[in-house]
Amino acid sequence: MGLVVQRTGPLAVVEDRGRPGHAHLGVPPSGALDGPALALANRLVGNEPAAAGLELLLGGTVLRTTAPCQVAVTGPPVEVRVDGRATCSHRACYLPAGATLSIGTPASGLRSYLAVSGGIDIEPVLGSRSTDLLSGLGPPELTAGDELPVGRPHGPAPPDGAVVPLSVLPDEVVVTMRLGPRDGWFADPAAALRDPVWTVSSTSNRIGVRLEGPAPARHPARGRGELPSEPLITGAVQVPPDGPPVIFLADHPTTGGYPVLGVVDPADLPRLAQARPGSTVRFTVR
Numbered sequence: 435m436g437l438v439v440q441r442t443g444p445l446a447v448v449e450d451r452g453r454p455g456h457a458h459l460g461v462p463p464s465g466a467l468d469g470p471a472l473a474l475a476n477r478l479v480g481n482e483p484a485a486a487g488l489e490l491l492l493g494g495t496v497l498r499t500t501a502p503c504q505v506a507v508t509g510p511p512v513e514v515r516v517d518g519r520a521t522c523s524h525r526a527c528y529l530p531a532g533a534t535l536s537i538g539t540p541a542s543g544l545r546s547y548l549a550v551s552g553g554i555d556i557e558p559v560l561g562s563r564s565t566d567l568l569s570g571l572g573p574p575e576l577t578a579g580d581e582l583p584v585g586r587p588h589g590p591a592p593p594d595g596a597v598v599p600l601s602v603l604p605d606e607v608v609v610t611m612r613l614g615p616r617d618g619w620f621a622d623p624a625a626a627l628r629d630p631v632w633t634v635s636s637t638s639n640r641i642g643v644r645l646e647g648p649a650p651a652r653h654p655a656r657g658r659g660e661l662p663s664e665p666l667i668t669g670a671v672q673v674p675p676d677g678p679p680v681i682f683l684a685d686h687p688t689t690g691g692y693p694v695l696g697v698v699d700p701a702d703l704p705r706l707a708q709a710r711p712g713s714t715v716r717f718t719v720r
Contacts, residue, residue: 435501437550439580443494443539446576447640448554449547450486453562453571457688463668464566464684467640467707468545471509474598475549478506478526482588485553486563488576490546493539497548499529503584504551510543510708511600524598543603543708555585567640568685606631606714609681609702611671613719616693619656620673623695626650627671627717632678636711640685643706645678645715650695663689669698683707 439446449472452465466472466489476485488495493512507514507523514521515536521527523546529535537546556563556573565572576582617623627650635644650673660675670682672692681698683706696719698706709715 435503435552435584435586436499437554437582437584438498438500439495439576439578439582440498440534441494441496441578442576443490443492445491446495447489447565447567448486448556448573448576448582449489449564450553450562451484452564452684453560453566456560457665460688461560461569461571462566462685462688464562464564464572466547466564467683468509468547468704470704471545472547472549474524475506475508475547476553478508478524478598479504479549479551480587481549481551481553485549485585485588486556487547487549487554490537490548491544493537493546495537495548497535499531499533499535501531501584503529504587505529505535506549507537507546508549509546510540510603512540512546513538524600542710544710545708550584551587552585555583566685568687603705603708606716607702607705607709608716608718609706610699610718610720611669611696612699613696614694616661617695619653619693620695621651621653623650624719627679627695628719632715632717634709634711634713634715638711640683642672642683642686643681643709643715645681647678649673649676649678661691661693663691666690666694667697669700669703670694671696671698681706 449466452463454463630647632645632647
């Protein structure tokens with residue numbers, strides 16, 4: 435059983451829950467940026483939570499099945515078609531062998547997730563099938579002509595047509611963060627993040643969300659020196675010299691030398707990863 439890629443949008447990659455625990459090797463955790471969306475897609479088709487699916491940046495993907503299967507598309511609401519006939523996202527959908535599945539571009543949000551019954555069954559690397567764009571581990575980004583093997587279904591899927599409620603990303607994303615460990619490098623760290631309205635930069639990617647806005651002012655006692663490299667975690671808000679912050683996502687580097695002003699609550703990262711360039715972001719500081 436498998437899927438044949440006929441067309442992709444800007445970026446289509448295989449992702450699961452990632453490969454945490456390898457920072458000592460210089461390997462990021464990787465995995466789906468909107469973990470709840472992938473988990474929902476897997477649940478709709480009866481997969482185990484750790485099953486691999488596809489993360490599709492701005493949709494635009496067309497796939498052909500080589501055997502009967504169930505699929506589900508989650509993330510922001512998006513047009514889904516089977517052999518040209520409109521169906522809908524956020525539901526389990528049966529596909530016969532040879533069917534063509536087309537996923538449109540969501541009206542809001544960035545990333546759609548596709549799960550197929552049995553999961554994408556490629557060889558894992560360090561316990562994960564995820565594509566890691568920073569280290570190059572896992573499968574490369576998908577291109578037309580790629581064939582993706584699919585495993586055997588693990589359990590019963592919901593009846594065809596089972597639908598779950600949709601959630602739409604708000605125009606302004608509000609994220610909660612805790613200050614530290616290097617907030618002492620800044621003159622007024624809480625106000626520096628809380629007061630401006632930030633804009634998501636078009637240079638954002640799976641490594642991090644770059645923000646546009648006023649650079650947080652350094653504490654005068656710190657001068658212009660930088661830190662020795664130290665460990666980074668997902669959600670770290672790093673501030674380059676004379677630049678606005680970067681919020682690191684799943685493919686982030688494992689060390690860095692610029693000060694980390696704070697860390698975003700993990701529960702807020704999936705919504706942040708769905709924020710399109712030009713979207714506004716506000717911080718609340720604990």
